[in-house]
Amino acid sequence: MNVLVETPEELLARARADRLRPGYHFVAPAGWLNDPNGVAQRNGIHHLFYQYNPYGAEHRRIHWGHATSTDLVHWTDRPIALRPDDAGPDQDGCWSGVLVDDGARPVLVYSGNRDGRQSACLAYGDAGMDTWVKEPGNPVIAAPPTGSDVTEFRDHCVWRENGAWRQLISGGLRGLGGCVFLYESDDLISWRELGTLAVGSANDFPPNHPLWTGTTWECGDFFRFTRDGTTAPPDGRSGDPHVLLFSAWHEGRTMHPIAAVGRYRGDRFEIERYQRLDLGGRHAYAPQTYIDGTGRRVLWAWMQEGRSDQEQRAAGWSGAMALPRRLWLDVGGVVRQEPVAEVTMLRAEPLSFVEEGAVVRAAGTQAELELRAELPAGASVHVELFASPDGSERTVLELRARSGGDVDVVLDRSRSSRNDGCDLTPLAGVVTNSTGVIQVRAFLDRSSVEVFIDGIALTARVYPADADATGIRFEPRDGAVVHSVAGWTLHGAEEQERRTQPMQNSMTER
Numbered sequence: 001m002n003v004l005v006e007t008p009e010e011l012l013a014r015a016r017a018d019r020l021r022p023g024y025h026f027v028a029p030a031g032w033l034n035d036p037n038g039v040a041q042r043n044g045i046h047h048l049f050y051q052y053n054p055y056g057a058e059h060r061r062i063h064w065g066h067a068t069s070t071d072l073v074h075w076t077d078r079p080i081a082l083r084p085d086d087a088g089p090d091q092d093g094c095w096s097g098v099l100v101d102d103g104a105r106p107v108l109v110y111s112g113n114r115d116g117r118q119s120a121c122l123a124y125g126d127a128g129m130d131t132w133v134k135e136p137g138n139p140v141i142a143a144p145p146t147g148s149d150v151t152e153f154r155d156h157c158v159w160r161e162n163g164a165w166r167q168l169i170s171g172g173l174r175g176l177g178g179c180v181f182l183y184e185s186d187d188l189i190s191w192r193e194l195g196t197l198a199v200g201s202a203n204d205f206p207p208n209h210p211l212w213t214g215t216t217w218e219c220g221d222f223f224r225f226t227r228d229g230t231t232a233p234p235d236g237r238s239g240d241p242h243v244l245l246f247s248a249w250h251e252g253r254t255m256h257p258i259a260a261v262g263r264y265r266g267d268r269f270e271i272e273r274y275q276r277l278d279l280g281g282r283h284a285y286a287p288q289t290y291i292d293g294t295g296r297r298v299l300w301a302w303m304q305e306g307r308s309d310q311e312q313r314a315a316g317w318s319g320a321m322a323l324p325r326r327l328w329l330d331v332g333g334v335v336r337q338e339p340v341a342e343v344t345m346l347r348a349e350p351l352s353f354v355e356e357g358a359v360v361r362a363a364g365t366q367a368e369l370e371l372r373a374e375l376p377a378g379a380s381v382h383v384e385l386f387a388s389p390d391g392s393e394r395t396v397l398e399l400r401a402r403s404g405g406d407v408d409v410v411l412d413r414s415r416s417s418r419n420d421g422c423d424l425t426p427l428a429g430v431v432t433n434s435t436g437v438i439q440v441r442a443f444l445d446r447s448s449v450e451v452f453i454d455g456i457a458l459t460a461r462v463y464p465a466d467a468d469a470t471g472i473r474f475e476p477r478d479g480a481v482v483h484s485v486a487g488w489t490l491h492g493a494e495e496q497e498r499r500t501q502p503m504q505n506s507m508t509e510r
């Protein structure tokens with residue numbers, strides 16, 4: 001199929017027809033979506049910008065899509081915010097970045113991509129953020145600091161501190177590991193180099209280790225949790241714990257998101273511990289956060305696909321956002337997350353579980369399962385999701401308690417799909433637990449599984465070939481006791497009548 005001659009309507013129709021396209025997670029109208037960008041709430045309205053190719057389901061000449069919401073669940077498309085110029089520093093793509101306010105207007109700080117290199121660019125918005133004008137002096141930072149051997153250099157985190165702007169640009173130092181470069185500015189246009197805020201070590205662990213931080217860091221996102229339990233922008237004089245989120249990358253491979261927790265003093269961030277932000281690895285990539293109007297730290301992440309490039313192109317769409325999540329730091333210094341409370345408005349019909357271990361034969365492809373279980377050492381809970389009537393397809397979540405309380409989590413995808421061209425590798429990790437009782441919430445959306453176990457997320461993609469693979473089954477084993485179980489079918493939340501280029505007519509779309 002030659003996607004270049006396809007009309008936007010054909011692409012939209014193809015995307016809509018795919019029964020594996022999520023129905024309540026945010027997806028682009030059609031085409032390609034990757035990182036969340038410029039996430040913010042202004043005047044009560046949540047803004048989600050995203051890496052977007054409106055012409056086809058492939059990562060090419062990336063634009064910035066834009067959608068708004070008042071409830072974090074239902075989204076309205078806004079006009080495309082940024083498009084690559086015909087010639088200029090972003091001629092090959094407008095890559096990831098953030099939204100700030102310079103006091104007079106909204107400003108996007110993003111990476112212009114040209115000839116395989118990225119540079120820092122700005123664009124200014126009107127009050128409604130529907131039209132954007134690029135800074136004539138782009139790029140405002142043309143290249144990485146000289147004198148160091150930099151692997152990659154892109155993505156932005158910008159905040160006000162001590163009367164000035166501060167900015168992180170993510171990247172890596174050859175032979176060492178990933179890093180974030182620190183800059184300072186009075187006007188967002190001219191920037192002073194302040195060295196590296198933090199540098200990782202690619203040699204601390206082997207590449208297959210869950211905490212390998214990669215040779216490059218992408219999409220650094222830096223913030224603070226105050227001692228009274230709130231969250232705030234970074235402040236190097238506060239003494240508060242700070243968190244740097246980044247996505248570990250190696251030679252073109254998106255690995256996994258990491259949370260680094262530590263202390264920020266002056267111009268340096270001393271990392272005390274690393275943790276996997278999501279046990280699903282690349283399926284919750286490039287996370288970005290903001291403080292919303294209620295004071296929550298809200299996180300968005302790209303729920304990357306596990307189908308082949310060819311299948312993604314054929315489907316007419318690729319990529320979804322994970323559910324928006326509230327983030328917090330627990331007393332032990334562990335970053336935890338749960339879906340924002342608003343997602344409960346998606347609940348439609350309750351699922352009935354006849355008895356322990358009962359099969360819900362037709363839970364539907366959009367469902368939520370909530371389970372509370374007591375797990376003495378050695379006990380486990382076995383949960384089958386997206387199970388086909390003949391049992392040949394199923395995704396299995398296994399939770400087994402170690403002595404001491406920690407819980408080993410495995411999502412076995414080996415039988416998730418008869419289509420062995422998709423990613424069927426297992427996803428696993430450990431959830432710290434000292435109470436012996438675990439809380440599990442699982443969200444299913446056609447080709448996605450998001451599990452939250454005591455605030456630790458595991459995000460995955462699965463592609464059942466059988467349209468009737470809608471069963472849910474759970475079974476306590478080896479002494480586990482399920483205290484409560486509940487489930488719901490979930491409504492879809494997608495806007496109707498979407499266009500690949502919202503608010504333009506189809507003549508200008510081509």
Ligand code: DQQ
Pocket residue numbers: 034035051062095096097111154155218219254285286
């Ligand atoms: N995606 C963007 C980059 C970023 C990467 C390009 C992470 O800015 O480093 O689409 O997925």
